[in-house]
Amino acid sequence: MLTKPSWRAAFPGLADISGQVSAQLDRTARSVQLKRGAQIFGPGKPAENLFLLVSGTVRVQQVSEGGREIVLYRVHSGESCVLTTACLLAFEDYTAEGIAETDIEAILIPRDDFDALMAISKAFRAFVFEAYSKRITDLFLVIEEIAFKRMDIRLAQKLLDLKDAEHTLHLTHQQLAVELGTAREVISRQLKEFERRGWLSLSRGAIELHDMPAMQRLARTF
Amino acid sequence: MLTKPSWRAAFPGLADISGQVSAQLDRTARSVQLKRGAQIFGPGKPAENLFLLVSGTVRVQQVSEGGREIVLYRVHSGESCVLTTACLLAFEDYTAEGIAETDIEAILIPRDDFDALMAISKAFRAFVFEAYSKRITDLFLVIEEIAFKRMDIRLAQKLLDLKDAEHTLHLTHQQLAVELGTAREVISRQLKEFERRGWLSLSRGAIELHDMPAMQRLARTF
DNA sequence: CAGACGTGTGTGACAAACTCACAGACCCGC
DNA sequence: GCGGGTCTGTGAGTTTGTCACACACGTCTG
Structure with missing residues (x-):
């Protein structure tokens, strides 16, 4: 058996994945590096990959018509980006943008491979839902703070x-x-x-x- | 082959499901009726079921410490409730509550069956992710409106x-x-x-x- | 029917936050 | 040292939020 690529070490949530699933994950994953300030996703750019952040941080912010902006949350290393994940399979357009706050290194998993992983691995499902859960509670907190x-x-x-x-x-x-x-x-x-x-x-x-x-x-x- | 239970008609997103998966869905689904004003979920109540709303509407609102409240979104018939779905597999506590705005009829799918359905049905996965996607964009809109x-x-x-x-x-x-x-x-x-x-x-x-x-x-x- | 009570609405005074307009201050390159 | 861009400071006016309280309406009850 091959040793895991080093990026896996950054994702405790994926530690439980092993065997055939692990191999599939490693095979389909593609690594990218981006410079600080790069726009990772934004309005009108359909999401084609699950985005797993290995190092650095990503700032996700909403830009309104009037040109005003607000930071929604940050994605840190070891986390994935729900936003793109959500739109990954649902095709819906989002209105927020993600900016690399530092130089970053990330893993991309194409949508079909993402779907396949969801099907075959319980641990992977848990990882994805946990990410969702965290973001949603984050958003609730943001709303509460702005409003009150x-x-x-x-x-x-x-x-x-x-x-x-x-x-x-x-x-x-x-x-x-x-x-x-x-x-x-x-x-x-x-x-x-x-x-x-x-x-x-x-x-x-x-x-x-x-x-x-x-x-x-x-x-x-x- | 048995005819589908009538509740399935309310969910266009589940129309593609057929055969063995359909049978599993029907077998594990449990129907409940609740009166207008009932609290469907709330802080401190762990989510044990995927909640599919067959008829009526559910209001989801955030309650702050200071006792102030804000409506986040509404769940209409034919939709599921992300919030509970998110916490279903992630165990994370949410801080929002769901209130039946009318008398409602809903379908409950226990967490293990939900997970099994996610594993075996691509159509079901698409249904779930679409629901997520919709809610998240709703929340972004709410944030933008409050803020600006x-x-x-x-x-x-x-x-x-x-x-x-x-x-x-x-x-x-x-x-x-x-x-x-x-x-x-x-x-x-x-x-x-x-x-x-x-x-x-x-x-x-x-x-x-x-x-x-x-x-x-x-x-x-x- | 009078009174009591709970709930819903109106209002004034003040504080906090947002908007607009503009003036300086600082920084960097030339 | 001068000019341009960016960053910060400030005043004036509007909108929104907070607090306190008065009053209106409906229902229940004696």
């Missing part, structure tokens, strides 16, 4: 969420506005207020967090 | 959407507020404004539409 949560709370959460190891974010106010589906000015003003409180310091294109406990307290506010 | 659309436009759309054959809605302002995920006062004021313009007339628990072209014009506003 105050902007300052959502912003504090987002800042804590996106900060890097140095407690810093290299994002413009506009990018943060897209994350939260709001206007740039709202973000600017709110950040200014946080700065006034000494929670963070602002500079062009970067935000450095100082008082994270305070922000966590706000983020937990009901 | 003006309240008056959304309200006009909703009124046109929910009106009955007599151009009337038997709903309270509070119920409309839940439909749109906003506060009752906002709805009351906006309705009052529509009434002032002569588009509709208000009475306790009912709204009668008069100038629907005007409302459609507003609803189409970008």
Whole structure:
């Protein structure tokens, strides 16, 4: 028996797959690399492959007619992209787009092979449904937050969420506005207020967090 | 060969299923009736069955901690409920609830039988993925509307959407507020404004539409 | 029938968020 | 050092959300 290709290590959800199914998966899988910023899918591009992200992250966002945008969720390594999966077999057009947030490496499985895997492997079915389940609950959360949560709370959460190891974010106010589906000015003003409180310091294109406990307290506010 | 049970007629998506698969579907399906207002699923209730709605409609809504609610989508006859399907195999907890909006009749398929059907029938897989696809695009639309659309436009759309054959809605302002995920006062004021313009007339628990072209014009506003 | 109660609706005052318009500030290349 | 693009700050006006409370309507009950 051959050894598994290395990409399989990134998918704990596919660990249970073995034998003939494993061989089929390996045989049909095709690897691709994409550069940061590449559009992976978007309106009008029919999905032809199941997309399994081996490394990097993909940002999925909705673009409205008015040109405004909102981030729906992120796909991390070891996850697949429901959106494309859904449209894979249903042929329905989606209205969201997926952008490579970093250089990425992914595995593509053509629709017919995907369908075959669904048929023959219980473990693969479980993997797919788990991915769906996660995304759907993510979307519910997004809806709840947009509809009911105050902007300052959502912003504090987002800042804590996106900060890097140095407690810093290299994002413009506009990018943060897209994350939260709001206007740039709202973000600017709110950040200014946080700065006034000494929670963070602002500079062009970067935000450095100082008082994270305070922000966590706000983020937990009901 | 036996004749199909009548419920199958309600599901065009299952028309292609035949032979052994059809027999299995009929054997494992269990029919239930529920009264208007019954909670079909909700937080903390693990999903044990695929839910196929034969007649009536089910309203799926998200309830937030603060007690506020928003309608996510409706399941109509001939459709299945993704939410439960998703959690069916993934065991993940959902945070939404499903309410019977009318008396309903539904078919339940236990999780193991669902899984078996996914394995053996391509047509059944297509049916399931189509249902997913539809719901996900619905949710994207909801997010876009909440985030970017003006309240008056959304309200006009909703009124046109929910009106009955007599151009009337038997709903309270509070119920409309839940439909749109906003506060009752906002709805009351906006309705009052529509009434002032002569588009509709208000009475306790009912709204009668008069100038629907005007409302459609507003609803189409970008 | 009067009163009590629950539910639905109207309204004012204020706070939060979005929109529009525009002014500076910063950065990079020339 | 100057000019262009991008990023950020700010004021003014509108829309939406929040809070508090008054009132209207229907039903039940004594």
